[in-house]
Amino acid sequence: MFDSKQFEKDAAEIMARYDQKKAATLPLLHLVQEKIGYIPPEGEQWVSEKVGVAIVHIREVVSFYTMFRTKAIGKHHIQVCTNLPCVLRGAEQVMAYLKERLGIDAGQTTPDGKFTLSSVECLCACEIAPMCQVNDRYIGPLDRAAVDKLLQDCV
Amino acid sequence: MASEMVLSKRLKNPGGAWFDAYVADGGYAAAKKVLTAMTPAQVIDEINKANLRGLGGAGFPTGKKWSFIPKDSPKPKYLVVNADEGEPGTFKDRYLLERDPHALIEGMLIAAYSIGCHKAYVYIRGEYIEPYRRFVRAIEEARKKGWIGEAVQGKWDWEVTVHRGAGAYICGEETALLSSLEGGKGFPRLKPPFPAISGLFASPTIVNNVETLCCVPPIIRNGAEWFAKIGTPKQGGTRLFSLSGHVEKPGLYEAPVSVTLRQLIEQQGGGVRGGKKLKAVVPGGISAKILTAAEIDVAMDFDSLTAAGTMAGSAGVIVMDESTCMVKALLTAAKFFAHESCGQCSPCREGPGRLYKIIQRVAAGQGRRQDLDVLLAVAGNMEGKTICVFADAAAWPIQSYIRKFRSEFEHHVETGTCELGHAYAHH
Numbered sequence: 001m002f003d004s005k006q007f008e009k010d011a012a013e014i015m016a017r018y019d020q021k022k023a024a025t026l027p028l029l030h031l032v033q034e035k036i037g038y039i040p041p042e043g044e045q046w047v048s049e050k051v052g053v054a055i056v057h058i059r060e061v062v063s064f065y066t067m068f069r070t071k072a073i074g075k076h077h078i079q080v081c082t083n084l085p086c087v088l089r090g091a092e093q094v095m096a097y098l099k100e101r102l103g104i105d106a107g108q109t110t111p112d113g114k115f116t117l118s119s120v121e122c123l124c125a126c127e128i129a130p131m132c133q134v135n136d137r138y139i140g141p142l143d144r145a146a147v148d149k150l151l152q153d154c155v
Numbered sequence: 156m157a158s159e160m161v162l163s164k165r166l167k168n169p170g171g172a173w174f175d176a177y178v179a180d181g182g183y184a185a186a187k188k189v190l191t192a193m194t195p196a197q198v199i200d201e202i203n204k205a206n207l208r209g210l211g212g213a214g215f216p217t218g219k220k221w222s223f224i225p226k227d228s229p230k231p232k233y234l235v236v237n238a239d240e241g242e243p244g245t246f247k248d249r250y251l252l253e254r255d256p257h258a259l260i261e262g263m264l265i266a267a268y269s270i271g272c273h274k275a276y277v278y279i280r281g282e283y284i285e286p287y288r289r290f291v292r293a294i295e296e297a298r299k300k301g302w303i304g305e306a307v308q309g310k311w312d313w314e315v316t317v318h319r320g321a322g323a324y325i326c327g328e329e330t331a332l333l334s335s336l337e338g339g340k341g342f343p344r345l346k347p348p349f350p351a352i353s354g355l356f357a358s359p360t361i362v363n364n365v366e367t368l369c370c371v372p373p374i375i376r377n378g379a380e381w382f383a384k385i386g387t388p389k390q391g392g393t394r395l396f397s398l399s400g401h402v403e404k405p406g407l408y409e410a411p412v413s414v415t416l417r418q419l420i421e422q423q424g425g426g427v428r429g430g431k432k433l434k435a436v437v438p439g440g441i442s443a444k445i446l447t448a449a450e451i452d453v454a455m456d457f458d459s460l461t462a463a464g465t466m467a468g469s470a471g472v473i474v475m476d477e478s479t480c481m482v483k484a485l486l487t488a489a490k491f492f493a494h495e496s497c498g499q500c501s502p503c504r505e506g507p508g509r510l511y512k513i514i515q516r517v518a519a520g521q522g523r524r525q526d527l528d529v530l531l532a533v534a535g536n537m538e539g540k541t542i543c544v545f546a547d548a549a550a551w552p553i554q555s556y557i558r559k560f561r562s563e564f565e566h567h568v569e570t571g572t573c574e575l576g577h578a579y580a581h582h
């Protein structure tokens with residue numbers, strides 16, 4: 001299912017922006033993840049060939065950054081901030097309620113593949129604490145009603 | 156105070172982000188003046204006179220940093236914008252990227268001209284997807300309007316590449332950011348050499364924070380004296396303070412750097428939430444040492460906060476009221492540092508994880524007599540021994556929370572319970 005042809009045009013554009021090939025590593029990995037949903041071994045191989053770096057280094061890069069993943073996740077990725085400013089305003093209760101509603105723990109995906117729940121560090125939106133990121137969007141402040149609404153909007 | 160606002164007037168107007176609105180507010184006049192009527196040395200002189208200090212956290216004088224770029228180097232010179240905002244309690248750069256992207260672009264252009272740079276990179280934290288999109292849109296506008304590209308104002312060629320991070324707090328540290336931008340893991344590098352001598356692709360590089368660069372156009376427009384006068388004799392201008400935690404009105408507030416912590420909390424923040432009593436404040440992002448309620452009559456400029464034994468850092472002000480359990484607050488901070496060490500240096504690879512485990516034990520009511528001293532000893536061993544100051548920053552909360560709120564920690568250890576009735580939840 002990994003077909004590098006679907007990336008070639010975007011890849012050429014990305015690589016043209018950098019003074020050195022290797023600097024395109026992160027944007028190319030983002031590209032693979034955007035299109036496929038995660039970074040499969042073939043994706044690592046493809047990036048490694050593009051930027052001219054051994055695949056072991058690409059693997060290390062993938063595992064260093066929290067946003068890169070090597071497995072598929074749920075359609076809606078709910079990342080709850082559990083850093084101090086959010087905790088001061090109730091992040092733990094929000095997390096507990098999400099676990100209860102979804103029936104999963106942080107780090108898990110619902111059996112229907114709809115939701116993945118994660119606990120993350122400060123997303124730098126502490127003015128809307130407690131908050132979370134759902135795919136591209138920041139949402140907060142959260143209470144039970146806001147969580148209910150957020151889940152409903154996903155369905 | 157209102158007449159002295161440098162950045163927030165435009166931030167209040169979310170519709171004012173785009174090119175025409177920016178120009179209507181006087182935008183790009185400073186860049187035009189610089190490119191057509193000033194030499195790089197004159198610009199640097201003006202920035203020096205304005206007493207602009209780096210607002211990413213370290214407070215290094217910006218003009219002085221720019222002057223470190225070797226003029227005779229045959230290598231390309233780079234400007235790298237640090238938009239990897241990640242310091243817990245801080246959200247100012249997100250507002251600037253989203254609501255005043257052209258101010259950043261104009262500041263970048265002036266900086267690029269001043270240091271002889273024809274290629275700039277903007278490193279935006281990966282989670283900032285909407286800010287990234289808005290900033291890229293502004294870049295495209297600026298290119299169309301002739302402010303990016305060849306012969307800008309008939310004078311300067313420059314290009315801008317916008318780069319996204321991928322989730323690693325340490326990449327906010329400038330040398331880690333460069334390692335990451337080059338395509339590797341976000342590993343900090345030993346300094347010296349400083350980036351101004353050998354930075355991106357081993358070439359002379361200036362790394363500046365978003366807010367620092369956004370201050371540059373107003374300085375050129377209104378004059379260095381104007382900017383300098385707003386602040387203290389050693390730090391000009393204002394800062395964007397991120398107020399979070401137990402205040403009535405969390406949010407972003409601009410104030411002259413000489414504002415006191417009390418004024419920020421009581422006036423801008425609307426006081427402590429629900430009329431409760433203040434207990435403690437972290438004044439400069441989670442890494443800064445904590446202050447007690449009795450210590451808030453301090454000015455928020457870099458030098459005053461250093462003199463008070465803490466730091467101005469990122470200007471992220473985290474407020475805690477009397478209901479806050481300091482053990483739990485420290486537990487949350489320790490979790491962060493245990494998660495974010497890059498693992499290159501042994502004291503920092505082992506230390507934060509160990510600290511977190513011990514505090515978990517204390518918070519869970521299973522603390523041992525010696526635990527507090529062990530915490531202080533482990534933290535002490537992390538200071539001043541590593542490639543970057545992350546390890547020191549991880550030690551500061553431990554030391555300051557325990558020293559200033561020792562009896563609360565002792566109560567947890569001795570009785571296994573929290574006086575304030577907090578339960579410990581594991582994430």
Ligand SMILES: Cc1cc2nc3c(=O)[nH]c(=O)nc-3n(C[C@H](O)[C@H](O)[C@H](O)COP(=O)(O)O)c2cc1C
Nearest residue numbers: 209210211213237239240241327328329363364367
């Ligand atoms: C652990 C650590 C994290 C940092 N995070 C950031 C950050 O998120 N944003 C930032 O601008 N500077 C950050 N800095 C400071 C940078 O290293 C650097 O001083 C700054 O980007 C320089 O720009 P300035 O002089 O304009 O402030 C961090 C430093 C350390 C040690």
Ligand code: SF4
Nearest residue numbers: 497499500503541543
């Ligand atoms: S101090 Fe910590 S974060 Fe900094 S380089 Fe060493 S291991 Fe990495």
Ligand code: FES
Nearest residue numbers: 081086122125126
């Ligand atoms: S602590 Fe949650 S966004 Fe900053």
